[in-house]
Amino acid sequence: MPELPEVETVARTLAPQIGGRRIVAVEVLNAGTWQGLVPAAEVAGQRLLVAGTGRRGKLLLVHLVREGEVGPVPQEERELPVPGNAGLWPLHYTAQGIRSGRPALCGQTPREVTALAFHLRMTGRLFVYPEGTAPEKHTRLILTLDDGRRVFFDDARKFGQARALCAEELNVWEFWRKLGPEPLEMTDEEFAGRLSSRRAVKALLLDQSVVAGVGNIYADESLFRAGVRPDVPAASLSEERRMRLHRALVDILLTSIRECGSSIRDYRTAKGDVGAFQNRFFVYGRSGERCHVCGRKLASAPVAGRSTVWCPHCQKA
């Protein structure tokens, strides 16, 4: 299921394939997939140029510009440095080529479309196919590029969504407005400060308005790495332990990005490759198996309504 590292990987693998092309058609095959106030047809009519891709939380962003020159688009994926705590917006094409930096999400006028936002939810995938490729069983949306190639948004469970972003949309889209800070762009202190309610610490990790981009996999894995039991009230943890949880989360997210994410079942990069981080799981999906660290049996129970696995010995209240 695509969480922050998986969406980041899709963004990185998608950009070299579609950067510098114009979107000339948007076909919505499943009505529920297209959301927001800008109709898909309105996007297609503008022949917008793909300026690059990015990510905000679990949202994949396809940045669009009206005009302006875009430098030569690399035919292969570039070697990109895995950044530290900042600058996770690496795929932005300009006249000079690739550069880092967060592109503007607001246009000059309220309805000027500056990006498409995709939420992959559990089964969403983005692939680029040659001209004339027919939709597949689970294809929900197709972007046609000016060279004829087609970007498929496939999504078996129809939970995924896409929409056009403009100033007005960003003002009325509650999910966007409430979205918390990026875990890779905040300090340990900021993070600790946001985990101050008495709700279960895992519930806060999963709450996108607290921290953006964490799902069930990276919540369980970071709690294990930090030695924190998932069900304890966040506010009962010392600041030192909450900061330690942030360091664990950052380390895991960056490692996973380096490994192109976790492929449990459906997730693939935009090149169709599987990730490798699933081979590094300590707890996720390992209910009843033995802890890699202490050898005892891992426990599992629902926490915050999600299936949760932890080590009763290594993780403490």
Add this chain to the structure above:
DNA sequence: ACGCGTGCCTGTTGGC
């Protein structure tokens, strides 16, 4: 107002 439970959706899995 906040936090929890439920529904959405469908492919896969496990039990009988």
Add this chain to the structure above:
DNA sequence: TGCCAACAGGCACGCG
């Protein structure tokens, strides 16, 4: 072997 219930998951929504 075949069938079907349970399950997976993020988020919107309704309720207390």
